[in-house]
Amino acid sequence: MAQPDRAPPNGGETLLFLTDEQLRQGIEAMFFAYRGFTADPDRILAELCYGRAHHRALHFINCAPGTTVNNLLSILGVTKQSLNRVLRTLIADGLVESRVGRSDRRERHLHLTEEGRALEQRLSDAQRARMRKAYRQAGPEAVAGFRKVLESMMDSEQRRQYHALRDGRGQASGGRE
Amino acid sequence: MAQPDRAPPNGGETLLFLTDEQLRQGIEAMFFAYRGFTADPDRILAELCYGRAHHRALHFINCAPGTTVNNLLSILGVTKQSLNRVLRTLIADGLVESRVGRSDRRERHLHLTEEGRALEQRLSDAQRARMRKAYRQAGPEAVAGFRKVLESMMDSEQRRQYHALRDGRGQASGGRE
DNA sequence: TTGGAATGTCAACAACGCTGACTTAAACTG
DNA sequence: CAGTTTAAGTCAGCGTTGTTGACATTCCAA
Numbered sequence: 001m002a003q004p005d006r007a008p009p010n011g012g013e014t015l016l017f018l019t020d021e022q023l024r025q026g027i028e029a030m031f032f033a034y035r036g037f038t039a040d041p042d043r044i045l046a047e048l049c050y051g052r053a054h055h056r057a058l059h060f061i062n063c064a065p066g067t068t069v070n071n072l073l074s075i076l077g078v079t080k081q082s083l084n085r086v087l088r089t090l091i092a093d094g095l096v097e098s099r100v101g102r103s104d105r106r107e108r109h110l111h112l113t114e115e116g117r118a119l120e121q122r123l124s125d126a127q128r129a130r131m132r133k134a135y136r137q138a139g140p141e142a143v144a145g146f147r148k149v150l151e152s153m154m155d156s157e158q159r160r161q162y163h164a165l166r167d168g169r170g171q172a173s174g175g176r177e
Numbered sequence: 178m179a180q181p182d183r184a185p186p187n188g189g190e191t192l193l194f195l196t197d198e199q200l201r202q203g204i205e206a207m208f209f210a211y212r213g214f215t216a217d218p219d220r221i222l223a224e225l226c227y228g229r230a231h232h233r234a235l236h237f238i239n240c241a242p243g244t245t246v247n248n249l250l251s252i253l254g255v256t257k258q259s260l261n262r263v264l265r266t267l268i269a270d271g272l273v274e275s276r277v278g279r280s281d282r283r284e285r286h287l288h289l290t291e292e293g294r295a296l297e298q299r300l301s302d303a304q305r306a307r308m309r310k311a312y313r314q315a316g317p318e319a320v321a322g323f324r325k326v327l328e329s330m331m332d333s334e335q336r337r338q339y340h341a342l343r344d345g346r347g348q349a350s351g352g353r354e
Numbered sequence: 355t356t357g358g359a360a361t362g363t364c365a366a367c368a369a370c371g372c373t374g375a376c377t378t379a380a381a382c383t384g
Numbered sequence: 385c386a387g388t389t390t391a392a393g394t395c396a397g398c399g400t401t402g403t404t405g406a407c408a409t410t411c412c413a414a
Contacts (some may be wrong), residue, residue, distance in 0.1 A: 021346065023305040024240075026324065027214075027311070028206050028342060032335040033327035037204075037255060051369060056208075063201075069392060077212065082371055084393065086192075106380045106391040107291055128200040134329035135195055135203070138322065145315065145322025148205065150210035152311035158209040165205060169198065220391045228400050246362060259402055261363065283361040360411075368403070375395085382389070 040126035047079045048119075053078075053086045058112065058120040061096060063165055068101070075161055095119060217303035225296075230255075230263045235289065235297040238273060240342055243286045245278070252338055272296060 041055050060075050061067060073083055087110075090096040095116035101107035112120060135143050149157060218232050231320035235254050238244060250260055264287070267273040272293035289297060312320050328336060 009321070016313060016317065018309050020305060021309045023312070024301070024346075026308050027236075027304055028318075028339055029324055029327040030211065032339045033330040034207065036331040036335055037207050039332065042401090046249050053370060059204075078370085079372060080393075081373085081395095085370075088393090101391095104381075104391080106378095108392065124201070124204070127204055128197060130330060131200045131203050132195050134326050135200070136193060137329040138325040140193060141318070142322030142325040143203075145319030146326035147206055148315040148319040149311050149323035150206040152314040153210040153307060154213045155216060158213055159302060162205060162209045165200060169201075230401060230407090247360085255401080256403060257362070258364075258404085262401075278361095279372090281361085281411070285362070315400095355414100357414085361409080363406105364410080365403090365406085369401090370399105371401100372408075373397090376398075377393090378392085379388100380389085380391080384385100 041123045055123055057086050061110045062120045064114055065111050068107045218300045232300050234263050236289045239297045242288050245284045
């Protein structure tokens, strides 16, 4: 999977000799791009007195309807208390529904309500619009490279979860109750 | 600069027809990759009871020594108080020096001390190591695409600042006092 | 010289991470 | 069945980092 770390066969490619300056530019690009990446949903959330944490919860519940609290915890990488604070408001506001598990009644399975789906749509529409614009401006090859670098930048655990989400959506499954 | 938004000339490239699923994967890739991106410095910072905000301040003061508080504010995109709290601790701990401006005595010009430079080095070494690994695994073409997409994802103002930083480092200038 | 604009400082508050201790309910295990 | 483990939720309390608003200092222009 990973190419071995060796010098390029000839002088044709200079990028494998990576100067601190090149890497620094990449770091700054990530910093500024992530700001852009979150800017649009943040504006919408601010109107509703929600934060990024609410958005993340909505996003991943939408991706894997019926997911359990524990599962969500491991995806989001936060503590129970942090997630619970957010989930409590989302449930109270009628955006998320928590159903007792059928096979294991200790578990709670999370679903978006109609209203929750609507907000998730609105948020991810905004984010997708920016993504679409960036992808189109950069072109298909750039997109492939973008994805490749991002994936290499993840920790192995994060990469595992990233793929699990993709695959889970490919089939119709996701979560059972 | 931006390619016009039209269909590809033939069916060779499917990426300009962007499904919601493709965009969603890009969004999730950004989410997980950013976690990886900040993980290494975060660990170091936690030892020292600092946070990401301290890292950002050190980074940009190091890039543009002699920069003013106001300038730093606009780069970081936070409020004065957020930055000030961080600067105060960095100054108290002897990592940053704040010199009253010569031509305009309202301004404070910020510099890293020897100790500040050392910590900045340590932090950015960690971050660059991850970046270097990702770049090498993905290859030079992927890196070019990565940079292209990130740049398209920024707001125009962020893109301006991103370029200003690059260019400022190209020459030896940066900031005067 | 006086009034406004720019620069920076500080107090107080909110969002959202964290830890640790605890409860409840259900499932598992010997 | 008794004891342990697991899933979820709660409470108290804390730290970082974002916010707003008031304030001091300095500069500049009318």
